[in-house]
Amino acid sequence: MNQDDKKIRAAVHRALESSGMSRRNFLRLSGGGALMAGATASGLLISRPARAVPTSAHIVIVGAGAAGLDSASRLSRELDGARITIIDRQEAHYYQPGLTLVASGLWGADKVTDRNARYLPSDVEWIHDMVAEYDPDNNRVVTEDGRTVEYDYLLVTTGLQINYSDIEGMSRDLIGQHGIGCVYDRPDVALATWQAIDRFTTEGGVGLFTRAPGAIKCAGAPLKMTMLTENRLNERGTRDRAEMHYLPPAKSLFSQPDIHDFLTEHLPGRGIQIDWDHPLKAIDPGARTATFATPEGDRTMEYDFIHVVPPMSAPDALRNSPLAAPAESKFAGWLEVDQYELQHLRYANVFGAGDVNGVPIGKTSASVKAQVPVAVENLIQNIQEKENTARYNGYTSCPLITQVGRAILLEFDYDLKMTPSFPIITPYEPRWTSWLMKDYLLLPAYRAMLRGRI
Amino acid sequence: MAFSITGILFVMLEFFRGMLWFLIPLILLDLILLGWYFKRISGRRNKAGLAFKTSIGFGVFAFVITLILLPGSTHATWGDLIGWIDYFSLILVSLGMGAAGAVAIFPVMLHLVGIGPRKEAVQKTQATRPGQTADENAG
Ligand SMILES: Cc1cc2nc3c(=O)[nH]c(=O)nc-3n(C[C@H](O)[C@H](O)[C@H](O)COP(=O)(O)OP(=O)(O)OC[C@H]3O[C@@H](n4cnc5c(N)ncnc54)[C@H](O)[C@@H]3O)c2cc1C
Numbered sequence: 001m002n003q004d005d006k007k008i009r010a011a012v013h014r015a016l017e018s019s020g021m022s023r024r025n026f027l028r029l030s031g032g033g034a035l036m037a038g039a040t041a042s043g044l045l046i047s048r049p050a051r052a053v054p055t056s057a058h059i060v061i062v063g064a065g066a067a068g069l070d071s072a073s074r075l076s077r078e079l080d081g082a083r084i085t086i087i088d089r090q091e092a093h094y095y096q097p098g099l100t101l102v103a104s105g106l107w108g109a110d111k112v113t114d115r116n117a118r119y120l121p122s123d124v125e126w127i128h129d130m131v132a133e134y135d136p137d138n139n140r141v142v143t144e145d146g147r148t149v150e151y152d153y154l155l156v157t158t159g160l161q162i163n164y165s166d167i168e169g170m171s172r173d174l175i176g177q178h179g180i181g182c183v184y185d186r187p188d189v190a191l192a193t194w195q196a197i198d199r200f201t202t203e204g205g206v207g208l209f210t211r212a213p214g215a216i217k218c219a220g221a222p223l224k225m226t227m228l229t230e231n232r233l234n235e236r237g238t239r240d241r242a243e244m245h246y247l248p249p250a251k252s253l254f255s256q257p258d259i260h261d262f263l264t265e266h267l268p269g270r271g272i273q274i275d276w277d278h279p280l281k282a283i284d285p286g287a288r289t290a291t292f293a294t295p296e297g298d299r300t301m302e303y304d305f306i307h308v309v310p311p312m313s314a315p316d317a318l319r320n321s322p323l324a325a326p327a328e329s330k331f332a333g334w335l336e337v338d339q340y341e342l343q344h345l346r347y348a349n350v351f352g353a354g355d356v357n358g359v360p361i362g363k364t365s366a367s368v369k370a371q372v373p374v375a376v377e378n379l380i381q382n383i384q385e386k387e388n389t390a391r392y393n394g395y396t397s398c399p400l401i402t403q404v405g406r407a408i409l410l411e412f413d414y415d416l417k418m419t420p421s422f423p424i425i426t427p428y429e430p431r432w433t434s435w436l437m438k439d440y441l442l443l444p445a446y447r448a449m450l451r452g453r454i
Numbered sequence: 455m456a457f458s459i460t461g462i463l464f465v466m467l468e469f470f471r472g473m474l475w476f477l478i479p480l481i482l483l484d485l486i487l488l489g490w491y492f493k494r495i496s497g498r499r500n501k502a503g504l505a506f507k508t509s510i511g512f513g514v515f516a517f518v519i520t521l522i523l524l525p526g527s528t529h530a531t532w533g534d535l536i537g538w539i540d541y542f543s544l545i546l547v548s549l550g551m552g553a554a555g556a557v558a559i560f561p562v563m564l565h566l567v568g569i570g571p572r573k574e575a576v577q578k579t580q581a582t583r584p585g586q587t588a589d590e591n592a593g
Binding site for chain 2: 424433445
């Protein structure tokens with residue numbers, strides 16, 4: 001967009017504001033933005049791809065993680081003349097699917113650490129701040145620094161927050177000390193987790209591997225940490241000195257039934273005891289004990305190493321906003337979107353992608369890859385006042401690492417049906433090929449996704 | 455989830471992006487060597503066939519090395535390869551590395567072994583040794 005274009009748009013914006021008409025209403029009245037874009041200098045001077053949709057809509061993306069960057073790249077390419085703003089204070093970008101490999105001593109932290117700026121298209125305005133308040137009735141958000149940002153369309157991609165405080169006695173600072181690990185945080189925390197696992201797999205003892213109730217991102221990660229630790233004990237010849245427990249909060253190990261069945265045999269086959277119905281309630285780091293709220297009452301267990309998976313929720317700002325699903329919904333607190341169209345159920349100009357969405361499955365970057373094109377396409381359809389055309393089928397994926405060198409490449413959808421991208425790779429047995437893909441190909445695929453290319 | 459050809463190309467681009475500082479000069483060097491070869495070869499006997507065979511030899515070497523080292527480079531052991539798909543993947547990647555190695559070394563080989571003596575010199579030799587054919591000099 002050139003300077004003249006910016007000036008014309010700013011003048012139009014001011015004129016609309018002073019007339020009390022929102023830009024979005026104006027765009028609708030004026031025939032979906034095409035007229036507006038046609039009247040601007042850029043429509044005449046800058047040639048865009050033939051498919052780019054002309055509009056002067058202001059689209060605000062909240063969150064510059066996997067879904068936010070992918071969305072920004074796509075919107076920037078697929079719209080001509082739109083003003084796109086992304087809000088996020090975080091400068092660093094973490095390749096979260098690589099954290100399990102950092103926490104098991106296979107990758108360094110630098111391999112999963114990148115910068116958001118590398119992936120953000122130059123025509124996207126970046127506000128380095130966090131949204132503190134959503135005001136969808138007035139089409140605006142307010143940032144922590146007190147800045148009000150108005151929008152025509154809002155795309156929420158804030159991911160989720162990890163609620164350490166939901167476990168009595170637990171905090172992020174404890175990770176790496178007192179035999180406590182947690183893979184669900186920054187790379188430095190994953191490294192601290194590796195230090196704790198390193199000690200445990202050298203000395204042995206009792207290892208507890210927990211899993212929070214409710215929706216969590218990459219539900220395979222707690223299992224991967226369990227199996228990788230067991231693998232490391234074997235490698236070091238200390239397996240017989242260690243007692244291992246996997247403690248799911250209910251009676252399921254994995255949402256996909258075939259994989260649940262596989263794990264129900266596989267874990268005990270490796271001497272890992274499954275303690276069903278064991279949600280972690282409290283931890284006493286000094287005494288190295290963990291308390292679980294079982295149906296029979298509280299059970300306190302001693303440990304030498306514990307992998308803590310805290311409960312997760314949408315970030316507070318979203319959770320406490322009108323955009324969150326109400327308490328009676330099964331997705332209470334998460335972004336209330338249609339699970340197929342990813343459009344907000346009450347605010348038609350709001351869309352969501354990624355972990356923040358209240359959908360039955362899919363808190364993985366593989367889901368992000370499938371969701372973002374849907375949210376973006378439907379948003380663009382709305383700009384053009386057309387019906388939503390794209391649908392998300394619940395696609396999610398997880399390379400379930402069973403040991404160093406072997407993984408199961410899991411892909412399934414809302415129906416929990418396996419949907420393998422490469423049918424020749426069986427999703428029912430651990431294979432080196434799946435591990436090879438995890439080790440070499442998934443990071444490049446993730447980066448291509450951040451650039452909106454796959 | 456279906457992958458498009460362009461999607462796979464973009465993944466490949468990201469895979470090689472970190473190595474572009476090395477790959478781009480290498481490709482440029484190969485192209486320059488290739489262009490220079492065509493300049494040098496005029497008036498001389500073309501022994502590109504020999505350069506090709508030597509490059510294939512190098513490619514086979516790269517193939518074997520990849521075959522041996524690839525599982526270990528992923529922290530895996532040979533014991534982790536348990537189905538035909540694992541061996542298929544290993545061979546496929548190794549073939550790719552072998553082919554890439556052969557292609558990369560070919561322009562170098564053209565200069566090292568692909569340029570024969572001047573054609574006049576060959577003709578002179580043939581004139582002095584009437585029974586010999588030109589093919590005996592070709593790679
Ligand atoms: C240990 C681990 C292993 C995983 N393994 C896999 C795997 O193998 N395969 C797979 O597909 N996925 C995996 N995942 C999941 C995957 O990484 C996430 O699902 C994905 O990153 C979600 O993307 P997102 O954009 O929704 O959220 P994120 O990438 O987390 O980004 C959210 C962004 O929003 C910002 N934000 C939050 N609140 C606000 C606010 N109020 N205002 C402004 N910005 C805000 C944050 O700063 C952040 O930058 C794993 C995750 C973890 C932690």
